[in-house]
Amino acid sequence: MQVSLALPSHLPALRDRLRALLGPQVAPVRLDPVSQLIHAVLSARTYEEVSWAAFMRLRAAMEDWTRLAEADVGELEQIIDPVTFADRKARQLPVLVRVLLLKRGGLDLDVLAQEPVSVAMAWLMSLPGVGAKAAAATLNFSTLDRPVLVVDTHVARVARRLGLVGRGDAQEAHLRLMSQVPATWTAGDLRELHCLMKTHGQSICDHFDPACHLCALRRDCPRTGVGAAGQVLAFRDLRAT
Ligand code: SF4
Structure with missing residues (x-):
């Protein structure tokens, strides 16, 4: 039976249908909040x-994260390369730790377990270079275990195509x-x-x-058969399954 995503309870329906399609998802490793932020x-x-490998190299190189505050930017860049924008992140991390x-x-950051989620999000997003995705990941993926959805590019794209969010930026999608939660x-x-939408x-x-x-959501999706540039995916037979 199809469950309409247009119902007020569309996120539970979306979760149920993706779970039926993809099966149980393995959640990311739970780190302490500062490690998760980094x-x-x-x-x-x-x-x-790539990011996990860089994280493990960085953690091995720093005896504790306070050493990041005075770390040499050039050495940091070598350690975390080839993450995207390694030079920028190598400059950002010491500043972030100094501000913390x-x-x-x-x-x-354990105090963030007691704050309302909106307050904790705003506090994290006031840190240099920390956006909505990094703040939400710090709160939800870490041992803080706070109820907030991490909206990465995949989650935002799926939500946008399904009409659950508009065409605004990641913060608006979040x-x-x-x-709707x-x-x-x-x-x-x-x-x-998060894991289901990302997968x-x-x-x-x-x-x-x-x-x-192949999509279990196609009958409710306004973008069924439409490619990234708005082109019709003529080579697909949408009636085939
Ligand atoms: S029907 Fe197509 S565009 Fe819509 S969610 Fe499924 S794969 Fe994405």
Whole structure:
């Protein structure tokens, strides 16, 4: 039975249908909040395997994260290369750690477990170079375990094509999706939705060539059979499945 994504409960319906299609998802490794924040910075516009490898090299090179505050930018760039924008991230990380030390007197973000999610998000996004995705990842993926959805490029693309959000930026997509989250959903529910939408975006709802003929959402999707540039995917037989 098809469950309409147009119903008010469309996020639970979306989760159920993607779960039926993709099966259980393995959530990212749970790190302490500061480690998760540093990984989130490294992972911007970078493949996961590349960012995790860079994170492990960086963690091995620093005895603790406070050493990042005085680290040599050139050495940092060598350690984290080939993440995207390695030079910029190598400059950003020491500044970020210095600001954290200044604001908190140490590298401990556990206080964010007590704050309302919106306050914790705003505080993290006030840090240099930290956007909505990195802030949400710090709160949801880490041991803080806060109920906030991480909206990366894949999640935003799938949501946009399904008409769940408009064509605004990642911050707007984050706010629009969060406004649709059922009040009863836990941090784990939101991690699962993130993993399902991301996997769907990577495997089926590709940026350039969405495989709509394989998609469990195609009957409710206003972009069924339309490519990234608005072209009709004529080579697909959408009635075939
Ligand atoms: S029908 Fe096509 S565009 Fe819509 S969600 Fe599925 S793969 Fe993406």
